[in-house]
Amino acid sequence: MRMARAWDHLSTAAGVAGLAAFAVAAFTPVAAPLDRWLSSAPDAGQADAVVVLGSDVDPNGRLPEDSLRRATEAVALYRQGRAPLVLMLGSRNGVASEAESRARLAEGLGVPASAVLTEPRGLTTAVEAQRSAELLLPRGARRILLVTGAHRVWRARRHFERAGFEVLAAPVPEGAPTSNTPGERLSAIGGLLQELAARALYRLRGQV
Missing domain, CATH: 3.40.50.620 (HUPs)
Structure with missing residues (x-):
């Protein structure tokens, strides 16, 4: 019984956290600072x-x-x-x-x-x-x-x-992280999180 209650509490907490994350991603400009952090600046100089x-x-x-x-x-x-x-x-x-x-x-x-x-x-x-x-x-x-x-x-x-x-x-530039529409914000967050996951996998494979 205690295990069942604990599982119910954990499921509820996970659901609330998921809804909160969705709301933050869809209705706030949180993608913008993440976009800036992941973006690289251009380098100067001549090339071949x-x-x-x-x-x-x-x-x-x-x-x-x-x-x-x-x-x-x-x-x-x-x-x-x-x-x-x-x-x-x-x-x-x-x-x-x-x-x-x-x-x-x-x-x-x-x-x-x-x-x-x-x-x-x-x-x-x-x-x-x-x-x-x-x-x-x-x-x-x-x-x-x-x-x-x-x-x-x-x-x-x-x-x-x-x-x-x-x-x-x-x-x-990539995407539109500063868009005012929830759908475009969610799409931008999805792309940014995908890049974060790809970088983590790159490191785990020992390529850096």
Whole structure:
């Protein structure tokens, strides 16, 4: 009987805590400080190449907002003279690959085709780092500007350093942590907690 009562109390407490966490996530701007804490600041300096990590593409080759942000950031860095070469990453979805769609966008924005490389075979950041090394290191391109979401720089940097690169961060914004709608706040919190879990798993695997 005592065990049953204790279990009931524990279940009630867990339910109350869950509801409280939901309310905080949905109806307060708690995502904003967590977003700032997880985000990386950009690094200054010149590089041998800009490397743009994959995000997503639809089967018709259209780039969603996050992928467009990364691609246009790479174009901006190239046009600023930060690096003479751009490597667009991004896997294939149906007939189109994200890397190829990004390359067409970059060329349409004035980046010469000779300055753009594509690699559509990387399905994970670790594989993208290895593919990038195979393409860039033989060209003498060791120092890179790494373009990815601001929350993902921490893990991506380590993969690319292990592959032999010197990494300068070139983060782009992710999500909308300061949104006023509960649904968007919950979505933002979910993405931030997912990144926290991924970092914890990375450490547990002994990769840092």
